[in-house]
Amino acid sequence: MKTNISDLAICGGPPAFNETLHVGRPNIGDREQLIQSFKQILDNRWLTNNGPFVQEFEKKVAQILGVRHCIAMCNATIALEIVIRGLGLTGEVIVPSFTFIATAHSLQWQEITPVFCDIDPDTHTIDPKKIESLITPRTTGIIGVHLWGRPCAINELVEITNHHNLMLIFDAAHAFDCSYNGHMIGNFGEAEVFSFHATKFINSFEGGMVATNNGKLAAKLRLMKNFGFAGYDNVIHIGTNGKMNEMCAAMGLASLDYMDDIVDTNLRNYRQYKDDLADLPGVSLINYDENEKNNFQYIVLEIDERLARLSRDQLLKVLRTENIFARRYFYPGCHRMKPYRSYFPHSGLLLPETEKMTDRILILPTGTAINTDDIKAICQIVKLSVKHGESIKSILESQNTINKE
Numbered sequence: 001m002k003t004n005i006s007d008l009a010i011c012g013g014p015p016a017f018n019e020t021l022h023v024g025r026p027n028i029g030d031r032e033q034l035i036q037s038f039k040q041i042l043d044n045r046w047l048t049n050n051g052p053f054v055q056e057f058e059k060k061v062a063q064i065l066g067v068r069h070c071i072a073m074c075n076a077t078i079a080l081e082i083v084i085r086g087l088g089l090t091g092e093v094i095v096p097s098f099t100f101i102a103t104a105h106s107l108q109w110q111e112i113t114p115v116f117c118d119i120d121p122d123t124h125t126i127d128p129k130k131i132e133s134l135i136t137p138r139t140t141g142i143i144g145v146h147l148w149g150r151p152c153a154i155n156e157l158v159e160i161t162n163h164h165n166l167m168l169i170f171d172a173a174h175a176f177d178c179s180y181n182g183h184m185i186g187n188f189g190e191a192e193v194f195s196f197h198a199t200k201f202i203n204s205f206e207g208g209m210v211a212t213n214n215g216k217l218a219a220k221l222r223l224m225k226n227f228g229f230a231g232y233d234n235v236i237h238i239g240t241n242g243k244m245n246e247m248c249a250a251m252g253l254a255s256l257d258y259m260d261d262i263v264d265t266n267l268r269n270y271r272q273y274k275d276d277l278a279d280l281p282g283v284s285l286i287n288y289d290e291n292e293k294n295n296f297q298y299i300v301l302e303i304d305e306r307l308a309r310l311s312r313d314q315l316l317k318v319l320r321t322e323n324i325f326a327r328r329y330f331y332p333g334c335h336r337m338k339p340y341r342s343y344f345p346h347s348g349l350l351l352p353e354t355e356k357m358t359d360r361i362l363i364l365p366t367g368t369a370i371n372t373d374d375i376k377a378i379c380q381i382v383k384l385s386v387k388h389g390e391s392i393k394s395i396l397e398s399q400n401t402i403n404k405e
């Protein structure tokens with residue numbers, strides 16, 4: 001355990017970890033069950049095209065969410081694109097900039113303009129108070145993002161979309177097994193889209209799932225993800241290839257069987273981080289509403305440079321040098337990435353909270369791939385860094401090697 005500033009790797013000490021700790025290291029379900037499923041798939045010679053494992057995966061997810069229709073797809077980005085197109089969105093759609101780039105790309109990919117809205121700094125989700133000033137005659141919808149699994153202000157968004165006759169959908173990539181006012185995420189808006197990418201807490205290698213209670217929309221999405229085929233020789237709609245394959249569904253099913261354990265582990269890790277980092281000046285760990293279901297898959301720190309006396313990027317540098325690969329999600333914000341920063345070079349002026357937040361957030365490792373001792377060591381390094389904030393700042397500034405990737 002590191003106790004002195006000279007123990008830190010930036011001061012020449014050995015790194016705290018020999019092997020790099022990652023954010024979003026995959027949780028892997030029961031190996032034997034998986035291998036059995038893979039054998040079964042090969043025996044079936046039914047590898048894709050709505051096979052039995054995909055059907056079972058959709059059924060299980062629909063049960064967990066209590067939603068009428070679940071449509072599995074190859075990933076959440078394609079699923080978002082298909083939902084956006086299936087709902088006929090055009091022109092402009094309002095989205096937060098503080099999200100993974102796929103939320104914006106899924107619009108721009110089909111030449112719909114993402115109009116970036118600021119976030120509420122208390123929730124990190126789209127600020128309903130800032131939406132109405134962004135609505136124009138070209139606006140057709142709003143995409144809310146349940147960042148870190150914490151739901152958007154759904155009631156307020158429903159009110160705005162009803163009032164202005166807009167479509168409402170949700171990027172629920174982070175929010176599988178989470179709730180809003182006691183109702184499972186997956187039941188809100190026209191549709192909600194989950195991701196089962198390897199880094200998400202439930203994974204199917206790659207995968208996405210659309211949840212909706214709208215039967216007509218569900219039928220349309222099923223056509224669109226399979227080239228518009230309604231029968232062997234009968235194409236009745238424009239479509240693409242958004243299908244999930246059987247191997248992915250088997251991985252998803254194994255992951256679901258293990259879901260309660262993963263949530264328990266995430267919650268235990270979260271509580272340990274919370275205890276270990278309590279009362280640390282300038283460092284706060286976000287809260288999850290105890291009255292809601294949550295998956296606790298993100299350990300999200302907010303660093304206040306003034307109080308911590310070192311910046312988020314300096315703390316990142318300290319941790320990376322210790323082989324703790326913390327991440328700056330979602331730095332620098334979609335509006336500062338290409339192509340959006342060339343389209344709207346001044347959009348940051350309308351996004352003051354997003355700009356502040358993207359400079360403050362640091363994500364630490366959790367999940368089943370790390371243990372209690374790892375967390376203890378990580379927290380000790382964070383505490384040591386803040387205790388010696390000023391010295392570390394000057395060491396790093398003299399080394400001038402702050403990671404600007």
Ligand SMILES: *Cc1c(COP(=O)(O)O)cnc(C)c1O
Nearest residue numbers: 075076077100102173195197207
């Ligand atoms: C991961 C993620 C996506 C994309 O999911 P994929 O399944 O990788 O396509 C979209 N939005 C958010 C907020 C994400 O975190």
